[in-house]
Amino acid sequence: MSTTTATVTLADLTRMLRESAGEEEGIDLDGDVIDTPFMELGYDSLALLQVIGQIQREYGIEIPDDAVVDAETPGALLALINSGRATAA
Amino acid sequence: MTTAVVTGLGITAPNGLGTEDYWKATLAGESGLGPVTRFDAGQYPSRIAGEVSDYVAEDHIPSRLMPQTDHMTRLALTAADWALADAGIDTTDMPEYGIGVVTAASGGAVEFGQRELQNLWSKGKEYVSAYQSFAWFYAVNTGQISIRHKLRGPSGVLLTEQAGGIDSLGHARRHIRKGFPAVISGGIDAAICPWGWVPQIASGLMSTVNDPARAYLPFSEEAGGYVPGEGGAILLVEDAESARTRGAATVYGEIAGYAATLDPAPGTGRPPGLRRAAENALADAGITAGDIDVVFADAAGVPDLDRAEAQTLTALFGAHGVPVTAPKTMTGRLLAGGAALDVATALLALRDGVVPPTANVGAADPGHTIDLVTEAREANLRHALVLARGHGGFNAALVVRR
Structure with a gap:
């Protein structure tokens, strides 16, 4: 199992959120959302599961299942992905 | 005995989108049957269907719901919106546990389900939508209508094939008689995809005449099977007294x-x-x-x-x-x-x-x-x-x- 050097940016994440799970009316994902909880952005755990699936496919990495529960904000999810804890699939 | 009346209609049909378009076309004898376009039916013996055309999902469904809904559920959500608007009912004015949702279903959202199963077999589990967990399910229309309008009254789904649309209304009336003011009821189905097609062919009841004007001729000497279609109707069933109290604009009739x-x-x-x-x-x-x-x-x-x-x-x-x-x-x-x-x-x-x-x-x-x-x-x-x-x-x- 090797670590990955892929870097996912907030812009990448918001694009994939839109593609995978859509965008809640009245929410601006292009605003300052890095520390806003996913729940407040209108995304439940299934939406996160869906976007994590897309990240895994696009970047060829494997993200631990508990990320859905542990990463409560975009910042936390990006930190987890970019910290090297995600492994090359 | 409590009287159950219908105060709102939402129709998505192959020959008309929305109640008045549908009704106008229907009175004029305008058919919505035609060659299947939702999938390539060329290899199947039956190739005619009634498809809901001119329906642009993005015009009716919020983007958060798009990835998690099948065509069938989108039509159902749209029809439910129309039924509530037609009834002029504001669900937030009603008791939180007052309005139920009882719809009919057959095989569930088979087009969504087929796509995700194909993803599973051909690409692997990483490619299966997380929303497959519920989006295919035959209770999904009831669930999504209930969530969208925050309705927590008695809800359910009835599966009695083509009889389901009536059974759902009968069941809605039971809830009205128990004292609930309103129930969203009826049925919307859409199974024009190979997975929805093949079991109907196997029944032996489907028409293999591939002329839209001759394929489905009930009671005719030339009757030779049926043509499947998609769509249906959502009806708001309401307690007559409750409808009167809130000043319902239209009472279409009683479920007698x-x-x-x-x-x-x-x-x-x-x-x-x-x-x-x-x-x-x-x-x-x-x-x-x-x-x-x-x-x-x-x-x-x-x-x-x-x-x-x-x-x-x-x-x-x-x-x-x-x-x-x-x-x-x-x-x-x-x-x-x-x-x-x-x-x-x-x-x-x-x-x-x-x-x-x-x-x-x-x-x-x-x-x-x-x-x-x-x-x-x-x-x-x-x-x-x-x-x-x-x-x-x-x-x-x-x-x-x-």
Whole structure:
């Protein structure tokens, strides 16, 4: 199992959120959302599961299942992905 | 006894999107049947369907719901929105646990389900949508309508194939009688994809005539099976007193009588249950056959089934005793949506005093001894009987009263 050097940016994440799970009316994902909880952005755990699936496919990495529960904000999810804890699939 | 009335309609049909478009097309005899376009049906013996055209999901469904909904559920959410708007009901004014959702379904969201299963087999589990967990499920229309409008009243889903649209309304009436002010009911189905197609071909009841004008000819000498369609109707069923109190703008009619029966097992020699369903629905409405002004037939389009229905109608009403119509000739049979659309159509017929036509069938097989309406016919209508049969022996009958 090797670590990955892929870097996912907030812009990448918001694009994939839109593609995978859509965008809640009245929410601006292009605003300052890095520390806003996913729940407040209108995304439940299934939406996160869906976007994590897309990240895994696009970047060829494997993200631990508990990320859905542990990463409560975009910042936390990006930190987890970019910290090297995600492994090359 | 509490009276259950219909105060809102939402229709998505192959020959019309929205109640008034559908009704106008239906009265004009305009059919929505045509070659299948939702998938390549070239390799199958049946290639005609009633597809809902001109429906742009993005115009009706918020982007958060797009990835998690099948075409079927999008149509259902749209029809439910329209039914509530038509009723002029503000769900936030109602008690939180007051409004239920009871819809009919058949196989669930098979197009979504097929796509995700294909992803699983051909690419691997990483490619399966997380929303497959519920989006395919046959209770999904009820669930999504309930979530969208924050309705926490008694809810459920009924699966009795083509009879489901009536059974859902019968069940909605039970909830009204228990004291709930309103129930969103009816059915919307959409299974025009290989997974939805193949089991219907296997039933042997589907038409293999590939001319849209000749494929589905119930009660005709040329009847040779049915054409499937997609869509249906969502109806807001309301307690009459509650509707009056809130000042409901329109009361289309009362759900006056309902009954369901199951056919005996094949080979027992006992008669099918359609007649008993109709008789029980009349009795439930407190009327006799002579009070019925029009019948919306199940109209299977399969010779044996047509004969059985025509015999039932003749036994109940006498030869040529009541106008009989099958506007589903313009939409195809809509699985769980069909009987719900027939009930909505019957209510519109009562409203406007006109029997919509049976399209494409020039005249009934003389052996059937029924008064089949093939041109729109004006009449003073007070009671309509809607009949439906679901594959597997389900029969349902509903009486609506103006």
